[in-house]
Amino acid sequence: MNKFLLVLFFVLLSCKGNSQEENKANKIEDLKASFLSKNEAEFLNNFPKTFVVFNDTFGWDEVKNSQEPLYNDANKYIDYWFSLLQKSKYKKYESQIISISKEGKWDADAIEYFRKSAVNYIKKENKYDLINSLNNEDAKSVLNFFYGSPSPIFDAIFFKNLDNEKKIIVKKMLSNNISEDKKRGTFSTYENNNNFFIKTFDVNKDGVLDKIVSNKPYQENTDLFVFYGNKENDYQLVLETINFSEDGGNIIESIYPITNEKGFMVKTYFPDRGYYEKEYYIIPQNNNWILRNIIYKTMSDVSENAVKYICDVKQNIDITKSNWSDKINEIPEENERNKKCRIENNSNENKQYFIQDSDGYTNLRKDKTSTSEILQKIKSGEHIEVLDNTGDWFLIKTKEGKEGYVHKSRIKTE
Known part of the structure; x- marks a missing residue:
């Protein structure tokens, strides 16, 4: 009897799941039909009323x-x-801005577009009462969505029109994302901060893990901080410098320990086209930090017969001194690289391809265009198979077996 009831339970559960999927599909079809027919009342009634439904309709299924x-x-x-x-007869639907934003979590594409549209609507229509009328708990949820992007921007006009309680909420949120000058030397400033990434390893080889903090790519600032740790899990700032990202040039890829040596290596790459990497080797020396050498990696050209140049250029520059970056020795001129650099053949045999994108993922598209249908999102670092590397869009196959096109600027080789 118990076995029969258990089977019956799972059958009913399965039916319920199927029913929910059918109901979701029907609602989306109703929304689509009312949009195409421009039936305003039906469209407003069918439009999602919560963040979950909104995401299930327009978002990405993770x-x-x-x-x-x-x-x-x-x-x-x-x-x-x-x-x-904006039409006076539909003002009652404005409350859905709040019901969708409440419990909202930032994501790219449709979620970010709705977030921006909601903020702009409130500003344009002077509808700040939608937020000011909320209790603090609901207001915190909505404002967390509005200010929850990876790089939140302080909007003075929006902030000015909030009541005092809501202003306090916004200030607390922004303080968690934007470091103040007085906090620059404190490691806790950068924890859980979307503007930075943190690497943990033993920089000075004393047996205690240290922290290196850097601005993420495409940030206005290019800061890098080194914090030495101790056995009490406290961290002391020992170096403040740059992460070697360049405006319009190479950007930071990551930070690595140096095998069997004190110090660390910062790796940068050119994101848009071609192959150009730089590896900066930095070592502690007494109370100074020395940029010992830079390894430049580039190709001779883009042909099948191209060779890779690996140029190890000595620096020995104290990066704690002023104007130290002016002393950097650049990669040898092209006509000198055959003599001064190590050369590797650009063989396609056994070449490993992987995705590298500062957004953390790239889109697999159906055709060779940025407006083509997205078939899948591929995470950075994920290996792929290149089926055709002619032109700007490579035909590739993912580890799941899906085939489609990815722009060549997002594909790197090992």
């Missing part, structure tokens, strides 16, 4: 690693929805 039904057309639906809210 579990299945696939787009939701209206992912590609999300911006059109969002624009149409906000345009209807």
Whole structure:
């Protein structure tokens, strides 16, 4: 009898799951139909009313690693929805801005587009009461969504129109993301801070783990901090410098320990085209930090017969001194590289390809265009198989076996 009840339970559970999927599909079809027919009232009634439903309609399914039904057309639906809210007869639907934003979690594409649209609507229509009328718990949830992007920007106009309680909430949120000058020397400033990444290893080889903090790529600042740790898990700032990212040039890829030596190595790469990497080797010496050498890696040209140049250039520059960057010895001129650099043949045999994108992922597309349908998101560092490397868009196969196109600037080789 118990076995029968257990089987019956799972059958009912399965039916419920199927019913929920069918209900979701029907609602999306109703929304789509009302959008295409421009039936305003039906469209407003069918538009998602919570963040979960919004994400299930326009977002990205992280579990299945696939787009939701209206992912590609999300911006059109969002624009149409906000345009209807501007009509006086539809003002009652403005509360959905809050119901969608509440419990919202930042993501790219449709989520970010809705977030920006919501903030702009509130500012344009002077609808700050939508937030000011909330209790602090709900306001915190909504404002966390509005200010929860990886690089939150302080909006003086928006902030000015919030009441005092809501201003306090915003200040606390921003203080967790934007370091103040007086906190620059404190490691806790950079923990859980979306503007920075942290590497943990024993820099000075004293048996205690240390912390190296750096701005992420494409940030306005290019700071790098080294904190020595102690056995009490406290951290002391011992070096403040740059992460060697360049405006319009190479950007930081990561930071690595130096095998069997004190110090660390900063690796940068050129993100848009070609192959150009730099490895900066920095070692502690007494109370100074020495840029010992830079290893430059580049190709002779883009042909099949191209060779790789690996140029180890001595520096011996104290980076704690002023104007130290002016003393850097650059890569040898092209006509000198055959003599001064190590040369490797650019053989395609056994070449390993992987994705490298500062966003943390790149899009696998159906055709050779940035507006083509997205088939899958591929995480940075994930290995792929290149089926055709002609042109700007490479035909590749993912580890799941999906084939599609990725722009060559997002594909690197080992």
